[in-house]
Amino acid sequence: MNIRKTACILTAAFMALTAVSCTADKPKDNNSSAAAESSAAESEADTMPADENKTADAAAKKERIYDYIKENYGTNMLSCQQESTWMGSPDYEMDYIEETTGKLPAMRGLDFMNNDFDGVVMRAKMWDSEGGIVTICWHTGVESSGYQESLDDTPDFDRLLTEGTDEYNTMMESWDKAAAALAQLRDAGVPVLWRPFHEFDGQWFWWGKGGSENFIKLWQLMHDKFTNEYGLDNLIWVLGYSGEVKDGWYPGDEYVDIIGSDTYDNSTNINAWNKLLNVADKPMAFHECGNVPPVSKFEQDGDMWAWFMVWHTDFITKNDKANLKEVYNSDKVITLDELPDFG
Numbered sequence: 214m215n216i217r218k219t220a221c222i223l224t225a226a227f228m229a230l231t232a233v234s235c236t237a238d239k240p241k242d243n244n245s246s247a248a249a250e251s252s253a254a255e256s257e258a259d260t261m262p263a264d265e266n267k268t269a270d271a272a273a274k275k276e277r278i279y280d281y282i283k284e285n286y287g288t289n290m291l292s293c294q295q296e297s298t299w300m301g302s303p304d305y306e307m308d309y310i311e312e313t314t315g316k317l318p319a320m321r322g323l324d325f326m327n328n329d330f331d332g333v334v335m336r337a338k339m340w341d342s343e344g345g346i347v348t349i350c351w352h353t354g355v356e357s358s359g360y361q362e363s364l365d366d367t368p369d370f371d372r373l374l375t376e377g378t379d380e381y382n383t384m385m386e387s388w389d390k391a392a393a394a395l396a397q398l399r400d401a402g403v404p405v406l407w408r409p410f411h412e413f414d415g416q417w418f419w420w421g422k423g424g425s426e427n428f429i430k431l432w433q434l435m436h437d438k439f440t441n442e443y444g445l446d447n448l449i450w451v452l453g454y455s456g457e458v459k460d461g462w463y464p465g466d467e468y469v470d471i472i473g474s475d476t477y478d479n480s481t482n483i484n485a486w487n488k489l490l491n492v493a494d495k496p497m498a499f500h501e502c503g504n505v506p507p508v509s510k511f512e513q514d515g516d517m518w519a520w521f522m523v524w525h526t527d528f529i530t531k532n533d534k535a536n537l538k539e540v541y542n543s544d545k546v547i548t549l550d551e552l553p554d555f556g
Contacts, residue, residue, distance in 0.1 A: 293318050315541075
């Protein structure tokens with residue numbers, strides 16, 4: 214807890230300069246936020262030499278985390294909580310969970326939204342130093358990084374996916390920033406469950422608007438560049454379907470480590486679970502929900518996901534407190550204090 218409180222103080226100063234007001238990650242939400250664009254993450258990664266030992270550590274540690282997820286999948290669920298950064302403290306949700314349940318989540322969800330590369334890197338390092346697991350998503354437009362841009366952009370996919378076009382180059386400049394931040398985490402020995410382009414088959418975000426074939430090309434392009442060009446071997450790739458889990462959107466086994474789905478209908482997401490079983494033989498995650506059901510309901514439905522992640526702010530605070538405490542103290546749910554040392 215001392216480390217987390219220190220992180221809170223450090224982050225408070227950072228967030229005072231980049232404070233944002235944000236919204237829940239659903240197409241029905243209208244609120245958006247804006248922040249000054251920061252290139253510090255990219256420039257630092259370009260100028261600071263990588264620690265080869267740390268880089269190797271990140272790849273090996275990633276494999277240990279992935280093995281741990283696979284070992285527990287179907288039997289025990291990792292607890293995960295998405296953070297916000299505009300509620301006075303980036304630990305708003307974590308503090309609430311600890312006060313309510315006496316526990317902390319095993320995984321912390323972060324978001325590069327609004328170009329918060331520096332802040333995400335700092336908080337991801339801190340969470341990793343506490344022994345936790347890090348997962349990152351990214352609400353972004355093709356060029357500008359924000360929630361509203363992720364909804365509003367309507368790119369020409371023929372030009373966007375053609376190397377050398379202005380559209381392609383603009384997208385690559387944006388990806389460079391995310392890759393630089395992820396490289397900082399790699400060089401610090403921090404693995405990341407990387408969940409880009411989430412809810413793609415819902416087609417409300419720009420990355421799904423071009424249809425399944427263009428999405429597959431987009432996913433494979435990012436995977437190839439981040440893996441081969443940027444050398445980001447600290448990533449576990451999480452393919453995050455919407456609750457619909459439409460056919461024909463799967464990029465291929467070599468491009469995906471974990472598949473998943475989200476829903477806010479208060480269920481265990483069993484309908485998506487049954488559909489995902491026909492997509493690929495991969496661990497499956499319930500990567501976003503509003504109210505987490507009782508553990509007994511997951512057991513009854515037979516969908517013990519690799520993890521569940523409750524969304525931020527009102528989503529977590531509107532959960533039934535008694536059920537939340539029971540979930541976090543269940544012997545079927547893994548919390549921060551129960552994680553092994555991944556090295």
